[in-house]
Amino acid sequence: MPERRSRSIRSRPSAERVPQREEESAEGLLAPGAPGWSVFVWTLFLAGFATFALLFAPQAFLPALSQQLAVDADAASMTVSATTLGVAAGVLGWAGLSNRLGRLRTIRISLLLALLLALAVPFLPDLPSVVAVRFVEGLALGAAPAVGMASIAERVDGRWAAHVAGTFVAGNTLGGIVGRLASGAVADVGGWRAAFWTSAGTAAVAVVALLVLSRRLADHRPAEPPHGTGHALLANLRDPSMLALYLQGFLLMGAFGAVYNVFGYRVQEPDIGLPAWAASLLFIVYLAGSFAAQRSGALARREGTARAMVAGSAGMLVSLPMMASDSLVLMVAGLVLFTLGCFTTHPLAGGLSGRSARVGRPQSTALYQIAWLGGTSLFGWLGGLAYAATGWGTTLALVAVLCTAAALAAVLRGTVLTRIRPVLPTGG
Numbered sequence: 001m002p003e004r005r006s007r008s009i010r011s012r013p014s015a016e017r018v019p020q021r022e023e024e025s026a027e028g029l030l031a032p033g034a035p036g037w038s039v040f041v042w043t044l045f046l047a048g049f050a051t052f053a054l055l056f057a058p059q060a061f062l063p064a065l066s067q068q069l070a071v072d073a074d075a076a077s078m079t080v081s082a083t084t085l086g087v088a089a090g091v092l093g094w095a096g097l098s099n100r101l102g103r104l105r106t107i108r109i110s111l112l113l114a115l116l117l118a119l120a121v122p123f124l125p126d127l128p129s130v131v132a133v134r135f136v137e138g139l140a141l142g143a144a145p146a147v148g149m150a151s152i153a154e155r156v157d158g159r160w161a162a163h164v165a166g167t168f169v170a171g172n173t174l175g176g177i178v179g180r181l182a183s184g185a186v187a188d189v190g191g192w193r194a195a196f197w198t199s200a201g202t203a204a205v206a207v208v209a210l211l212v213l214s215r216r217l218a219d220h221r222p223a224e225p226p227h228g229t230g231h232a233l234l235a236n237l238r239d240p241s242m243l244a245l246y247l248q249g250f251l252l253m254g255a256f257g258a259v260y261n262v263f264g265y266r267v268q269e270p271d272i273g274l275p276a277w278a279a280s281l282l283f284i285v286y287l288a289g290s291f292a293a294q295r296s297g298a299l300a301r302r303e304g305t306a307r308a309m310v311a312g313s314a315g316m317l318v319s320l321p322m323m324a325s326d327s328l329v330l331m332v333a334g335l336v337l338f339t340l341g342c343f344t345t346h347p348l349a350g351g352l353s354g355r356s357a358r359v360g361r362p363q364s365t366a367l368y369q370i371a372w373l374g375g376t377s378l379f380g381w382l383g384g385l386a387y388a389a390t391g392w393g394t395t396l397a398l399v400a401v402l403c404t405a406a407a408l409a410a411v412l413r414g415t416v417l418t419r420i421r422p423v424l425p426t427g428g
Contacts, residue, residue, distance in 0.1 A: 030164075031157040036217065040155065041167050043214045047107050047144040048171030050206035053179035054118050055083055055141060056260075057199035060184025060280040063264050065192050069127050077261045077384035081377040082131045084257070086138020088373035091146035095366040096229060102219035103147045110143030111207045118200040122193040145373065149365035153354030162297030165351035169293035173343060177286040178202055184280020232360020236367055242357060244413035248309065248349040249372030251406040255316060255399040256342050257376035258383025259323070263335060266392045272328055285336045289343035296344045297351075306414025309348055313407035315341030320396050320403075345406070346372070 030037050058065065058079045066076045098106035117137040124130050152164045179199045187195035236242045260283075267274045267282065274282075292312075300308040315337055322334025350368055357364035379402065386394040 029157045030155055031160050039213060039216050041164055043104070043210060043217060044148055044151065044164070044168045045171035046206050046210040046213065047111070047148060048168050049175030049178075050111050050203045050210065051114075051141050051144040052172040052175035053203040053206065054114055054137065054199060055087065055179075056080060056176045057179035057183040057195070057202075059260050060180035060264065060283050061187030061192060061195045061276070062261060063268050063279065064187040064195070064276050065127075066265075068192055071127055072384075072388045073262065073265050074381060074384035074388050075127065077381055078131045079127075079134055080257070080261060081381040082135040083138035083141070084373045084380070085377040086135040086140075087142045087145060088138075088370045088377065090139040090142030091366045091369045091373070092363075094143040095146040095150065095362050098143065098147050098150075099362070103151050104214050104217060104219045107143045107147055108211060108214065110140055111203075111210070114140035115200065115204055115207055118196070118203065121196045121200075142369075145369040146362075146366050149350050149354050149368065150362040152351065153357075153361045153365065158355060160297075161355055162300055162348065162351045163294075166293040166295070166297050166347045169343060169347040169350065170290040173286055173289040173293060175203075175206065177283060177290075180283040180286065181280065184283065185277055187280070188276040229360070229363055232363040233367065235359045236357055236364045239358075241413055242353070242364060242367075244409045245349045245353050245356065246368055246371040247409045248345060248406055249353075249368050250375035251402045251409070252313065252316070252342055252345055252349075252375075253372035254375030254379030255402040255406075256339075257380030258386075258395055258399050258402075259335070259338060261380045262383050262387045262392065262395050263323075265387060267328065267331065271326055272331075274328070282332060282335070285332060285339060288336045288339040292340045292343040293347045296347050299344065300348055304414075305348055305352065306410055309345045309410040309414075310407050312341040312343075312345030312348075313403050313410060315344070316403045317341075317400060317407070320400055324393060324396055345410070 030040055058076075062073065062076045062079070065071070065079065066073060069076070094106060094110060101109070114137050117133060117140055121130055121133055121137070124133060148168050149165060152161050152168065156164050179202050182202050183195040183199040186198045263282070264279045266272070267279050268276065296308065296312075299311075303311075319334040319336075319338035319341065322330045323338065325331055325334070350365070350372075353368035354361045354365045379398065383395045383398060386398055
């Protein structure tokens with residue numbers, strides 16, 4: 001049974017309300033040209049920007065962190081993996097809380113808590129304490145990943161949901177770029193503490209902008225699933241078509257975490273010899289992810305979602321021999337292609353995790369977030385471990401296995417799994 005429509009929460013007194021709030025079109029769903037469309041999209045963009053500026057900034061200065069704290073790549077990468085693991089652990093809790101507090105209020109609380117924790121990190125004495133607080137910071141950061149895609153599924157006309165999902169992911173990628181570039185540039189001169197200060201300052205700008213802009217939107221919360229949250233989670237986990245989507249996020253973003261955690265180490269090896277500040281600048285190729293995310297919806301409408309997702313995985317596979325080269329130009333070109341492929345598939349799978357769910361859309365999008373964040377955490381760490389043990393080639397071999405499995409999952413979902421979806425219980 002389709003879920004009931006979201007209901008608005010009016011926090012202002014009735015005398016202050018206007019007849020029609022900005023974000024509501026006549027049909028109650030947003031589309032280009034509808035009042036409040038751009039405000040809604042920009043609010044999600046800023047939420048993603050702030051979240052990812054905090055989440056992935058350390059990737060740019062992992063080699064500096066290794067040198068300054070005298071630890072291996074796998075240990076340093078835990079500053080990223082612990083945070084993504086924290087986000088994965090927190091998304092279901094934030095999703096449930098947003099049902100009570102409202103989507104926007106939950107995002108505001110989450111980002112403010114995470115920002116306070118990020119400001120505490122530079123005061124910590126050693127790597128274990130940094131990893132511990134970064135994990136808690138990840139728990140606090142879970143609202144935007146948990147709520148963003150669910151809000152799109154609830155509030156946006158289905159014809160434009162992939163476009164908005166792409167814009168949300170573009171905010172993620174741009175936040176990741178700015179956080180990496182700013183902190184990476186500072187780390188070589190000011191050390192790892194200054195780098196963490198810089199990433200927190202970058203996120204703070206986006207958080208303030210979000211707090212101001214989101215005041216123009218009325219908050220909303222979804223109706224609870226008719227059989228409860230547990231039923232919705234189990235129903236989606238028993239659906240092979242949905243499992244294939246979650247697997248996409250787990251595998252492809254796991255591959256992404258492995259490559260981006262280790263790439264900076266590789267280009268600073270003696271045969272390439274980039275200085276740390278120049279290596280951190282290479283993360284500007286992450287802009288390719290923003291470009292791909294914004295255009296993934298149009299590609300899916302033109303070629304079909306399954307083909308677009310397989311094409312993304314194929315592009316990632318083609319990039320691996322390029323990144324295995326000893327030529328810096330080929331390596332960077334390969335990283336661009338890898339990023340384009342990853343962010344062609346990721347927003348499509350994320351958007352479908354909400355739209356394709358037949359029960360419990362918020363729970364389904366939360367499961368997708370858990371999958372991709374868990375994959376990033378696990379394989380980001382394993383990629384660093386492989387590099388520390390036997391080198392860059394082993395990391396790329398791991399990534400090849402992940403991309404191949406993701407392509408197979410996309411093919412199976414497009415050809416078989418959508419035809420054998422389980423029957424929902426009556427009223428479910």
